[in-house]
Amino acid sequence: MKQQVKYGYARESRKDKKANMQLVALREAGISPENIFVDQPSEREKFKELMERIKPGEVLVIKNLCQLGYNYHEILNEWKSITNMLNANVQVLDIELLDTSVERKEQANGAFISELFMQVIFFVAQQERNYIKHRQAEGIAYAKSQGRHLGRPRIPKPENFNEVCDIWRGGIISAEEAMIQLGLKRSTFERFVKERKEELRKEVNK
Numbered sequence: 001m002k003q004q005v006k007y008g009y010a011r012e013s014r015k016d017k018k019a020n021m022q023l024v025a026l027r028e029a030g031i032s033p034e035n036i037f038v039d040q041p042s043e044r045e046k047f048k049e050l051m052e053r054i055k056p057g058e059v060l061v062i063k064n065l066c067q068l069g070y071n072y073h074e075i076l077n078e079w080k081s082i083t084n085m086l087n088a089n090v091q092v093l094d095i096e097l098l099d100t101s102v103e104r105k106e107q108a109n110g111a112f113i114s115e116l117f118m119q120v121i122f123f124v125a126q127q128e129r130n131y132i133k134h135r136q137a138e139g140i141a142y143a144k145s146q147g148r149h150l151g152r153p154r155i156p157k158p159e160n161f162n163e164v165c166d167i168w169r170g171g172i173i174s175a176e177e178a179m180i181q182l183g184l185k186r187s188t189f190e191r192f193v194k195e196r197k198e199e200l201r202k203e204v205n206k
Contacts (some may be wrong), residue, residue, distance in 0.1 A: 005058040008036040008157045011067050025093050056087035061103045064094040157192050158182045165196050
């Protein structure tokens with residue numbers, strides 16, 4: 001039986017900018033150096049070149065699914081494009097079941113199992129992300145109920161704010177001059193002004 005032609009693809013990480021581990025894995029999988037394509041971070045030129053070269057029945061070998069894209073939709077679209085439109089195969093070294101090139105009694109079943117398994121992987125990953133977001137939302141709600149401030153530390157109100165604010169409200173100085181004297185940005189100044197108005201309103205209503 002004629003041996004399947006295999007191509008390897010690697011992409012450098014944005015963090016360490018090294019594809020060494022991927023290249024070692026591809027070579028250990030028996031991929032010839034001339035059949036290995038490597039892209040730099042955020043580039044896909046070599047991948048496009050590989051997609052133009054690979055033929056039906058040939059195999060794309062990658063270390064993990066991240067080489068196909070940056071998110072679920074990109075990875076799934078590339079997988080379907082390779083296996084369905086190009087009629088080529090995909091072998092993921094880190095996940096043994098994701099290998100449409102495996103010789104089985106019914107090859108179609110092999111491809112079906114691989115695609116089904118990939119769908120399950122992404123479903124579990126999505127559920128995990130939803131769970132994390134839910135837990136974060138619960139944590140934020142609890143923190144707020146305890147009176148905790150979330151986000152950036154609040155800028156303390158200048159000790160002379162009330163005095164400068166009252167002078168500004170009296171029309172003696174402009175808002176810009178008041179902000180310069182207090183060393184505040186407009187958004188912070190306006191927030192403190194609102195708080196000052198509320199304080200004065202409460203004093204009047206006492």
